[in-house]
Amino acid sequence: MTVKSAPDAAVPPLILELVGRARHILILTHHNPDGDALGSARALALTLEAAGRSAVLALTGTLDQHLSFLLEGLSIVDFPNDFSAYDLVVLLDCHCLTRLERKELAVSLPDGSPPLVVIDHHPPGDRGKAEAGFYIKPAASSTGELVWHLLSALNLSPPPEAREALLTAMASDTGFFSQSNTTAAALRAVADFVEMSGGHLVETVHRRLREDVPLKRLKLMGLALDSLRLHFDGRLALMAVTPDTLKAAGAVMADTEDFVELGRSLAGVTLSALIKDNGSGRLRVSLRSREPVSASALASLFGGGGHRLAAAYDDRLAATAEEAAANLLARAENFL
Numbered sequence: 331m332t333v334k335s336a337p338d339a340a341v342p343p344l345i346l347e348l349v350g351r352a353r354h355i356l357i358l359t360h361h362n363p364d365g366d367a368l369g370s371a372r373a374l375a376l377t378l379e380a381a382g383r384s385a386v387l388a389l390t391g392t393l394d395q396h397l398s399f400l401l402e403g404l405s406i407v408d409f410p411n412d413f414s415a416y417d418l419v420v421l422l423d424c425h426c427l428t429r430l431e432r433k434e435l436a437v438s439l440p441d442g443s444p445p446l447v448v449i450d451h452h453p454p455g456d457r458g459k460a461e462a463g464f465y466i467k468p469a470a471s472s473t474g475e476l477v478w479h480l481l482s483a484l485n486l487s488p489p490p491e492a493r494e495a496l497l498t499a500m501a502s503d504t505g506f507f508s509q510s511n512t513t514a515a516a517l518r519a520v521a522d523f524v525e526m527s528g529g530h531l532v533e534t535v536h537r538r539l540r541e542d543v544p545l546k547r548l549k550l551m552g553l554a555l556d557s558l559r560l561h562f563d564g565r566l567a568l569m570a571v572t573p574d575t576l577k578a579a580g581a582v583m584a585d586t587e588d589f590v591e592l593g594r595s596l597a598g599v600t601l602s603a604l605i606k607d608n609g610s611g612r613l614r615v616s617l618r619s620r621e622p623v624s625a626s627a628l629a630s631l632f633g634g635g636g637h638r639l640a641a642a643y644d645d646r647l648a649a650t651a652e653e654a655a656a657n658l659l660a661r662a663e664n665f666l
C-alpha cells in the first residue's frame with residue numbers, strides 16, 4: 331500500500347530525523363487525555379510498532395470510558411521518573427510539560443533524558459515558541475492531523491487501526507467535522523482513509539464517538555441540562571456539574587465531555603460555560619463560544635487558555651460552583 335500525499339505538511343526536518351531514527355519511543359500527552367490526544371497517541375504507537383519500533387504510552391488523569399477502545403492492544407507504562415530506557419520522548423496535543431501535572435518536570439525533562447518532540451495545535455503562548463523539536467501548528471484542526479502529516483512525510487503507512495485512531499482524533503476535535511477549525515487537510519485525510527479502509531470507517535468512528543453511550547452519561551447530561559441558566563439576555567449559557575450531580579448519575583467528571591457544547595447549541599447563545607466541581611477543591615470551567623466572542627481571551631483572565639472558540643481555566647479563587655459562577659458572570663459581560 332502506498333502512503334497518500336499530505337499537502338501542506340511542512341514537518342520540521344529535525345522532527346523527521348528524530349522520529350525517523352528512534353527505536354524506543356515513549357509517548358506522553360496531557361492530563362485527562364481526550365479523543366485527539368489518545369487517538370493521536372494510538373495512531374503513532376501502532377504505526378511505529380508496525381514499522382518494527384517499540385512505542386509505549388504513559389498517561390495521567392482519567393479518561394472517558396467511551397474512549398477506552400483507543401488503549402486496546404497498546405503498551406501502557408507507569409509514568410517514569412527516569413527516561414533512559416527510551417531514545418525519544420514524544421509529547422502530543424500539549425506543549426507544556428506542566429499540563430502533565432508532573433510539576434517536577436516543569437519545562438524540560440530531567441538531565442540525561444532522550445530528545446523531546448512536541449506535536450500540538452494549541453497556540454504556543456509564552457513557552458516553546460520556536461524551540462527545536464517543536465511541531466506546533468495552531469491552524470491545524472487537531473494533533474491527529476499533524477501526526478498524519480508526520481507519518482506521511484516519513485513514508486510510514488498507518489495500519490487499519492491507526493487510521494481509525496487518526497480519524498477519531500480529528501473527528502473529536504472538530505465536532506465530527508462540523509466546526510470552523512475543520513481544515514481542508516483534515517478532510518483530505520478523511521478521503522485518504524476512506525479510500526484505504528472503506529466507508530465503514532466513518533460509520534465505525536461515528537458510532538464509537540457519538541453512539542454507544544453509557545446510561546450514566548445520559549443521566550449526567552440530563553442533570554447538567556437541568557442546571558442550565560441563561561444570562562445576559564440569553565447570550566451566556568451556564569451549567570454546573572458538582573459532586574452531588576456525579577453521585578446521582580453514578581458518573582465521573584470525564585463523562586461530561588462535550589456537554590459544554592449543548593449550551594452553545596442554543597439559539598442566541600454566544601458563550602457557553604460548564605463549571606466542573608469534582609469535590610477536590612479545584613474548580614474547572616470549560617468554555618465554548620461563537621464568533622465574535624473569544625473564549626480563550628476570557629479564559630486567559632483566569633490564567634487558562636485554549637483555542638479561540640474552545641477554552642478552559644481553573645478558577646483558583648472559587649471554592650464552590652456558585653463562587654465560580656459569580657466570578658465568571660463578573661468577567662464575562664465585557665466579552666458578550
Ligand SMILES: [Mn+2]
Nearest residue numbers: 366423473503
Ligand atoms: Mn487536540
